[in-house]
Amino acid sequence: MAYPANYRYTREHEWIEVYGKTGKVGITDYAQNSLGDIVFVESPKVGAAVKKGEIFGSVESVKAVSDLYSPVTGTVTEVNEELASSPEKINTAAHDSWIMKVELSDPAEVDSLMTASDYEKFIAEETGH
Amino acid sequence: MRYLPKSDAERAEMLREIGASSIDDLFTAIPEEYRLTRDLKVPRQMGESEIVDYFKAAAEKNAKVYTSFLGAGAYRHYRPVIIDSLVQRGEFLTSYTPYQAEITQGTLQAIFEFQTMICELTGMDIANASMYDGSTGAAEAVMMAVRVTGRDGVLVAKTVHPEYREVMHTYAQHQGHEALEVAYYPDGHAQAGRIDLEALEQAVNEETACVLVQSPNFFGVVEDIPVIAEIAHKKGALLIVSIAEAVSLGIVRPPVEADIVSMEAQSFGVALSYGGPYCGVLAAKEKYLRQMPGRLVGETKDSEGRRGFVLTLSTREQHIRREKATSNICTNQALVALMTTIFMTVYGKQGMRELAVQNLAKGRYAADALGAHGKLLFGQSPRFHEFVLQTEEPPKRLNARLMENKIIGGLDLRKWYPELGNATLWCATELTTKEQIDAAAAIVAEISVASAAR
């Protein structure tokens, strides 16, 4: 699976697509595959503050819950309403299904995140392949 | 020992096959200093007839062939015989929690029916598969409201069962949401015995997570739910209605304005059994689904498109969410809930109403009969089948006289409501006969005749 080159990635398997001072955040294809069928997404509220490395929501499958860690610090400007009725979109198109949009308070934070090739190396190590 | 399906020869052979020289080899992990080398000091092994005799002797020392007017959160209703015939079937009695849906569809479908009937009775959208009882259910309902609103103010009516309030206090201790109690209107007021609406209105604010009332309340009085709901909702607080006498829902309008209903379903075919096991249940509006504690059974299909039932939304629960779970509850009251399911099915749509109306009639008759020789408190307000009687005679003496005639009278309320003076809480159900009520009234009358004659 190709990981979009213009995205950045975290060790907790979130991705962020930055354009200007906004970022779209979602979870990677690797993450959705490990979780299995996603049944519910707990999103933050619009206007909520998020902090880099802290939990901003969660994603549930039938048998597991996974906390979501924000890749950046900022304010939530929009939440993907579609996921409320169709959480399975994350399974079929993880890299297109953004969970929240954040207005970045410190765009420089993105530089310390992994690139697509870093991330691919990272998950290769994790799975031992 | 007759429950153990092995002969000594088999034990010896199995040990040989394992490569152990004696059973002690399998307990070497226990440090020697902690190994018991003596028999436990418990009674010697008894034959089955001895066990039965032991409990029969104990049962003899409990009340037998007494007329009882006790209610107060545990109600004496008739238990249709088929309840025990069915729940004692091994497939229900000795079955495990239905985590493996393919081989527990019996349990799961019965729970689905239970959930449906609870919704129908309470006017809520969703119901869970049971909580321990009405008191812990109320405590969990409060915690649920706190989670939903993110607020920590809690208001509880003083007319909620005193032991429920104690339990809520125990649960709230370390969670930062101690409850404030709201008074009731005194006797003589137009809405005597009901929650003081002015006091409630004053107490509710933007920090209030929930208002909790019981209806019918501890005094047997039915609260004005729509008005209470409005007061709570105006400030964004949730309304929790606690129901201790489930049979009332046959004739009392369901609390549809509530956000959460916490009910004790013991009245639906569960034996009094000196206080437990009973059957709590939580029901709520659909939007609070994810904050609902306890197990939930949902309908779905299998790979061939056949309908089946399954435990669902388990991510709320302790075995997945662990410290972030909605509750730590694991084992619930499943078999007792099955008893209530059978009861509700037996009485059905018409029977539930007829049963409730009979209870209403008996309660009325008893209140009139006994009220003639004492003072019926809160008489102005609508009641179900319980009432408070105030007498000149102290309850202790009154109840002693009744006991001489093999009657257990109303519950002495002094330790919880000293402001009511010599007051007792009485209950009459469909099982209380006219003769029993008349006999009790006659005895209560004796002393009032005597004091009138002085």
Add this chain to the structure above:
Amino acid sequence: MATTNGFVGTTRKVTAHLTQNEPLSFEKSSPGKKGYKLAPLDVPEVDPAALLGGAAREDEPGLPELSEIEIIRHFTRLSTWNYAIDLGMYPLGSCTMKYNPRVNEFVSRLEGIAEAHPYQPERLSRGAMVIIKLLKDCLMEITGMDAIALHPAAGAHGEFTGMLMTRAYHQSKGNPRKSVIIPDSAHGTNPATAASCGYQVVNLKSNAQGGVDVAALAKVVNEDTAALMLTNPSTIGVFESEIHKIADVLHDKGALLYMDGANMNALVGKTRPGDFGVDVMHLNLHKTFSTPHGGGGPGCGPVACKQFLEPFLPIPFVALGDDGLLHWSSDRPQSIGRVRMFYGNFGMFVRALAYILANGPDGLRQTTEDAVLNANYIRKKLEDVYELPYDTPSMHEVVFSDKRQVKNGVKTGDVAKRLIDYGFHPYTTSFPLIVSGALMIEPTESESREELDLFVDAMRQIAREAEENPELVISAPHSTRISRLDETTAARKPVLRWKGPPADDALEVDTPAKEW
């Protein structure tokens, strides 16, 4: 179903049999059908609208209307779709699915017991209080503890009570403390309980043997630790041989040792938690003491403790008065309060006591020995086909992993589902979390050699199927009324109650004219 090439095992315990279909009660309901008859009213009729005014119910609740025979058939048919202890072994780990003796059911239904109202006068409740006192005495003797309360309705409720007591104790010493240490092998109720008492959870990684790493524990315990919540034997069935060191490490810093008593079936009559350093613990009467699971409850989770914690036990309690008689007392000024209304699941007290009386000291000890023997027998008979993640001795339960089967794509959950086709309930899958792909097996003492051999035979055949015919196992079960259910849709679009009209697969009645 079965592929034509590849090994398919032979089931010995079961064969296929027709079971009745049965829709929801609502789908069989018909207006006017009745399953009840009340005695006629012997007091004047009332007009509900007049008595209740606006509080009167206008609608009728949508409950089904059925006759008695339909109700008996309905629930009887449903019951035949369930597996149960009465049908065969449940190898579920840490559940202790032992025989539920029928005499327990009989005595709990005796009139003076079943019909006792909790508020009836004490002098008419002496029988109930005697039962409570004897059960308490027996359980204190069994656990080696000094005091006990029977109120909690289940294990989780007992844990909650025990942790509240722990907190109250620490508070009385001036520092309520901040955290509770919980091994990563613990049951989910442990961290959930700690959190509900306002404690932070500190996870303790198990050592290479799956037990408590005492050195790691010592590093993590400090004056902010309230307690360690320990299950002993652990959830992998291993006794913590360093238990005295564990207790010392905690007590040194004033922390308490809480024991989750779920696995008491390995200890009764052989050792006592009170003797090896436990300060407070709970029991599960629906596990160790034979009270029935009933499809998920009721349970009973008494909490027992050492003398120094007695002041914090819940109220009320049965005490011997100066008059030599038993009385209910609430004279416990430092009590954590009431944890539920009335006195507890009294019906379960009766059943547990009947179990203890039926066993006596020799029966209780023999029970524990047989439980441990059975688990070790299974371990010996399966260790060549299933991977043992730990080589430490097992007590009453054994944990394997699916490591050898996963190579062919077969996971523990699949083996468990295939076990159903062989006539058994699955063992515990995927728990404890410290073992990847766990198979957690606890036979209990109630299994005969025959049943154990049938289980072993089934598991060995499935191991071979996993090797030679994995698809068969992955798509199991094949023999049940319902195959694997779509849990994803059940969670995404929850349907939690019936709403008419009847489901698509409702029974259709043949018309009289149908030709045979």
